[in-house]
Amino acid sequence: MTTRTTRPRRRDRRYASPGAHAFAILLLLGTLLPFTWMVLSAFKTPMELNGVDKRLLPGGFYLGNFEKIADTNFFTYFLNSVIVAAATTTIALLLAILAGYGFARFTFIGNRGMLLIVVAAQMFPAVMLAIPLFITVKTLGLLDSLTGLILVYISFALPFCIWLMRNYFMAVPVETEEAAFIDGCSRFRALWQVVLPPAMPGVMAAAVFTIIQVWEEFLYANTFIDTDAKRTLSVGLNSLIGEFTTDWGRLLAAGVLVMIPVLAIFGYLQRYVTQIAGGGVKG
Amino acid sequence: MATITTERPRTSPEQAAHARRQRVRRQRLAPILYIGPAFVAIALIIGYPVFNAIGTSFLNASLLAPGQDTFAGFDNFTGLFRDPAFWVVMGRTLVWAGAALIVQVGLGLVIANTLNKKLFARGAIRTTLIVPWVVPTVLVALIWRFLLDPVSGPINEVLRGTGLWENPPVWLADTRFVLGVLVLISAWKWTPFTAVILLAGMQQIPPEQHEAAMMDGANAWQRFRNVTVPGIRTSLALVTLTTISGAINNFNGIWLFTRGGPVGATEILTTMAYRTAFTEFDFGKAAAISVIIFVMMMAVAVVYFYVVEGRKGDKR
Structure with a gap:
């Protein structure tokens, strides 16, 4: 077993640079967008999904897919x-x-x-x-x-x-x-x-x-x-x-x-x- | 298990000797009682099949003719080695593993290094980033096959809409792109795991080392290069091992997307072995392929332990 060393965080340290935060946001988007798109699309009607009535957000709470x-x-x-x-x-x-x-x-x-x-x-x-x-x-x-x-x-x-x-x-x-x-x-x-x-x-x-x-x-x-x-x-x-x-x-x-x-x-x-x-x- | 009551009656010397003998015997038996059940399960389901697979690789064995196996010597292996198609698949497997290593460990290092800084809501960010790792590959396949779908998928829609690419390819059906796309999707799922291990390694580095380097005027890259990387050598070695072995052993990450297609463009050794076994029913040849995979695994493991063992002086 390893000996636990002290945590590198210190209270008085300032927050990381905006660049690091921007990169973190990019990572979050890359992780979450695919899931979000799945959830949004699951509530879309066939028309909305397949091109006739394409839109970013579903028009309403369509539950037909779940049925x-x-x-x-x-x-x-x-x-x-x-x-x-x-x-x-x-x-x-x-x-x-x-x-x-x-x-x-x-x-x-x-x-x-x-x-x-x-x-x-x-x-x-x-x-x-x-x-x-x-x-x-x-x-x-x-x-x-x-x-x-x-x-x-x-x-x-x-x-x-x-x-x-x-x-x-x-x-x-x-x-x-x-x-x-x-x-x-x-x-x-x-x-x-x-x-x-x-x-x-x-x-x-x-x-x-x-x-x-x-x-x-x-x-x-x-x-x-x-x-x-x-x-x-x-x-x-x-x-x-x-x-x-x-x-x-x-x-x-x-x-x-x-x-x-x-x-x-x-x-x-x-x-x-x-x-x-x-x-x-x-x- | 015999229960021992708290109030012991006074015992004669013979009884005491008997009890002692019994206790000694129970102590000898104890390890078997505790470890035995798990050992039996592992021996039956992992141990025996390993030897069986190695044995089968030296047989002419087919599911279509059960009980008619004949000894084939090295025929299954020499047959593979003489087959140019096998070497194409072998080469692709190495490319697949190499690309996985570069993308997953490279990106994993960058992510871990970022998460090691003081970010707003760092805990929440880290938790969110791990989500793809806990999602089963079949769901990853469902999501990405949809995103890349030429008709309903948003990716090609965006490419067309923004004018970036007038005629975007059908990603998973195009032999030029499909392997690269699968490498990236695999990285999407597995890089979080790499990053978490590397982050754990980075958090073991005493902050004084970073401070000392900063005092000496080292910039961010120099600190990463000369403090962070040496400090996480063990984690890096482990991550390299798991990434390479995970990629070579990966089956779901290919099969659930393309089944090795189109026209074999994503066939690697694991999918080839599976196809040979369960659609061509040539168990002998399939076992030979899997033994080759096994040997590659062992080679990777030996290198790992050699590297880690070679640095015995280091604190783990």
Whole structure:
């Protein structure tokens, strides 16, 4: 673990130059304009979207695009993704808490060794594992099922989550749990009741990491799932894009609906997102 | 788990010895109990398939003829190496990764350096800039395919309207532009991540170093060059590693936009492997391609650890 140095900010320092602020505004525009345009366009009528009556802002609150989503399986995809994300995150975190604790307290693999394993696991080409995983999942009889996907996603989330939890557990002094042992607490109970609470930020960061991964994942979901009603959001949305190429209104409305939970989760947990990136540097 | 009650009855020496033995055994078993479940999951879903993929690359294996795999030696590899099309894809993959590195790390440095200054609402700016990173690629694809759409998309509309470009191309269907456009869209999504890591590195640099440099009359560029960059070497190395490996491994960033098209103009090794496996059903050849990707990854990782290890004296 690194020693924390003092923050470079000082209260008496003046604000940065106008040039730096102008650049920041440019970055904000570059980030936000695409999203803004999606939201605005989702409320436009087909006429407004496709050229006859082109305008910057929608003429009114046209909800037809959103109504059209109901004709598709979009909400099923959505629900599937929520189920997969919830199950994956719960199970992966339980396993990662146990293993992270195990690595923090029982083994002597150094920081560098652990980091090497985690980085290596992150770097395996997803495509490389697609074929053997396809066969493995098929052998387990889990092809075309959400359970198969959950199993795969858990395993892929684990290395990083374990590493994160281990780092947080290392920061919890051993004395706290030894005190609990003296009070007659078993090691297992001490983990949940004494060691885990101070490491909760790590749990949150690991959860955010896992959820982002699950929402992002396309390759395996596309390969292992056949039935339309079992598709997850990324695969389902992609198939809708292929199906309704020219019906942008409907697609953008779906995009807005995908955006809402992402922003909600992100807004609630955003400080943990920076910790994920920070976790990569801590070493 | 055995529970230990708080009120222990007085025990005989034999009982105490037995309890001690049991405790020792439990302590030996404990690591397995804690690490075991995760280990099994990783071994089953990552470990075994890795070896299986390497094995498959030496087989004539096809999904169309299950159970009839035959040993092929290095045929899958030599077949690829003799195929000029493979080298075109390999070259494009390297260009793709190199461009990603230049754009994402270059822009990431500039962004991090800006965010490291005292800006109005800096926290809010930083939070907003990360948003593209948490958005799934399929949504990024939806947004940008719309923005670049030749009929409904605003980008070509603006280009035509302002007279900048009378006949703007159909960006994602034009072999001259498509790869570059995908590089930029990929950068739009991934640069925030790079910037956050670099920013974290910059915030570890003690402000006294900047002040000392300022005292010596160093201008902004000199301070960036001689204080900031050396101070974030570890973060820079990490970001270089993640960007290169992320680009070579990237599948969604291509497939969800163009599926490697038009006419193979955006085909990289990952999309080629996927196509070979799941539309041509040639598992052996696809496994060989993915093993080649894997070897490239390992090469990148070895260079990374060599570079980081080579600077052991540095504080991390």
